[in-house]
Amino acid sequence: MNLSDKSNKDSVETIASTIFLILGVINIGFVLLICVYLIIAGLPAIVKIGPIDFLFGTKWASTAADPKFGILPFILTSIYGTAGAIIIGLPLGFFSAVYLAKIASKKVRYVVEPLIDLLAGIPSVVYGFIGMLVLVPSIRTLFGLPDGASLFAAIIVLAVMILPSIIKVSITALEAVPQEYELGSLALGANEIETYYRVIVPAAKSGIAAAVVLGVGRAIGEAMAVMMVAGNAANMPSLFESVRFLTTAVASEMSYSSGLQREALFSIALVLFVFIMMINATLNVLLKRGGVKRK
Amino acid sequence: METIFDVENFNLWYGDNHALHNINMKIEKNAITALIGPSGCGKSTFIKTLNRMNDLIPSVKLSGSIRYRGQEIVNSDINVYNLRKEVGMVFQKPNPFPMSVYDNIAYGPRTHGIKNKSQLNDIVEKSLRDAAIFDELKDRLKDSALGLSGGQQQRLCIARALAVKPDVLLMDEPTSALDPISTSKIEELVLDLKKEYSIVIVTHNMQQAVRISDYTAFFLLGDLVEFDKTDKIFSKPSDKRTEDYITGRFG
Ligand SMILES: Nc1ncnc2c1ncn2[C@@H]1O[C@H](COP(=O)(O)OP(=O)(O)O)[C@@H](O)[C@H]1O
Numbered sequence A: 001m002n003l004s005d006k007s008n009k010d011s012v013e014t015i016a017s018t019i020f021l022i023l024g025v026i027n028i029g030f031v032l033l034i035c036v037y038l039i040i041a042g043l044p045a046i047v048k049i050g051p052i053d054f055l056f057g058t059k060w061a062s063t064a065a066d067p068k069f070g071i072l073p074f075i076l077t078s079i080y081g082t083a084g085a086i087i088i089g090l091p092l093g094f095f096s097a098v099y100l101a102k103i104a105s106k107k108v109r110y111v112v113e114p115l116i117d118l119l120a121g122i123p124s125v126v127y128g129f130i131g132m133l134v135l136v137p138s139i140r141t142l143f144g145l146p147d148g149a150s151l152f153a154a155i156i157v158l159a160v161m162i163l164p165s166i167i168k169v170s171i172t173a174l175e176a177v178p179q180e181y182e183l184g185s186l187a188l189g190a191n192e193i194e195t196y197y198r199v200i201v202p203a204a205k206s207g208i209a210a211a212v213v214l215g216v217g218r219a220i221g222e223a224m225a226v227m228m229v230a231g232n233a234a235n236m237p238s239l240f241e242s243v244r245f246l247t248t249a250v251a252s253e254m255s256y257s258s259g260l261q262r263e264a265l266f267s268i269a270l271v272l273f274v275f276i277m278m279i280n281a282t283l284n285v286l287l288k289r290g291g292v293k294r295k
Numbered sequence B: 001m002e003t004i005f006d007v008e009n010f011n012l013w014y015g016d017n018h019a020l021h022n023i024n025m026k027i028e029k030n031a032i033t034a035l036i037g038p039s040g041c042g043k044s045t046f047i048k049t050l051n052r053m054n055d056l057i058p059s060v061k062l063s064g065s066i067r068y069r070g071q072e073i074v075n076s077d078i079n080v081y082n083l084r085k086e087v088g089m090v091f092q093k094p095n096p097f098p099m100s101v102y103d104n105i106a107y108g109p110r111t112h113g114i115k116n117k118s119q120l121n122d123i124v125e126k127s128l129r130d131a132a133i134f135d136e137l138k139d140r141l142k143d144s145a146l147g148l149s150g151g152q153q154q155r156l157c158i159a160r161a162l163a164v165k166p167d168v169l170l171m172d173e174p175t176s177a178l179d180p181i182s183t184s185k186i187e188e189l190v191l192d193l194k195k196e197y198s199i200v201i202v203t204h205n206m207q208q209a210v211r212i213s214d215y216t217a218f219f220l221l222g223d224l225v226e227f228d229k230t231d232k233i234f235s236k237p238s239d240k241r242t243e244d245y246i247t248g249r250f251g
């Protein structure tokens, strides 16, 4: 056997690495394409309307005789809606994760985890539908409102929607914590609950932060379910008023829009895109920081 | 001689696996007791019953009696958290928490309700001094404990165990993951700690047992074959199996 003949190994490796390179380039290409397209399509309207009027204008009346294109109501609605969903969904998801990862018996986990996966797999239109049929009327009667479709309804639906990913990611983070930490704490006479909250959770915190950012990303990008329960009036946000999110602002007018209105919708999409990029950047920083600290 | 653990007819099963057979021994106070024997003979299993860490393994069943300072700890309804505070443990692999040196040491005292800052400072300093690592770490109290060397981490874990003012220290092969220099530092430390603590140490290393222990228990396949003064075990063992083991014929 000629050991110095590396030609066959080399050619396989070259082909493999070329395929991966091409796939990688295609991937990056798509991202760049979307980026460039959104900027090209979204910038003109911002320039025409004026960035200040566009981003900080409080009135959106795209089809009026004297059209107004202020998207502050959408931006704030998206931020409040997402924040609300996290405020409700994070504690719920986090405690469920601690329970499932650390306290629950194998049997309970065996039943509950597939249900969570199922919850994650339900299409958002189904969440919207149930929200519309059950949640919106309940909110109306409970709070004595003329209409239950509101920011509040959207927050509840979003909180439920982000729950599965928060639970799953938190469980993974908690289980990645070495068991020696737990034993070390118990051997000092700490009880189980103290051990979870003082040793295991802090050790898992970068993973849990990632769960939050993932939840934020999902909530801010959700359109369908939100459209069905938020009422969609372009009001400045208020908990029990009908509101419109960045996503739903694009989705609800796109089909019949034209001219500057259509361009402005692209600009809204661009703003949304920037938000999501910022969230991803935050996620990356959090994950890196988590990695560095364990060195 | 004062007895700290009185073990009588003690048996332990993992499910159907009868891992410890009818163990009888009296562990002396303020002495170092070494547990030796080949891998899998039940040394770790035995030491973990002394602070009820075996409670964490659902399949474990126990019978017989172990009295700690006269109180029954086998199958009894004692407060295990208090027991573990009294009977501290150091593990084979150093396991400092992923937090600062200071917070590692303060963890136990905080758990047991000490909040006062200056009191905590005193405990941290005293524990580090008692574990002979204060001078090495006094400028690194705020640094992450995970950045320390293996030997430093293990002495930090000893300091962490001392910080809750235990009465007994259980050590399961505390030096098996360490280099010879760190090992001899820990051996010196253990000898020093004998004045204030009763120590039970599992070791794979017979020289270590000879160097530091007063009593040696030789386990084989779940039996306590022989338990006696260390000098006696290593000079005139009364059981043939002990002799075979210490002369290196198996294990
Ligand atoms: N968590 C466990 N579950 C079931 N069996 C175990 C467990 N830990 C140890 N054993 C069994 O108990 C016996 C003694 O093990 P161990 O106490 O770890 O021995 P040593 O520390 O002397 O090497 C072995 O047969 C081992 O397989």
Ligand SMILES: [Mg+2]
Binding pocket: B043, B044, B045, B172
């Ligand atoms: Mg062992």
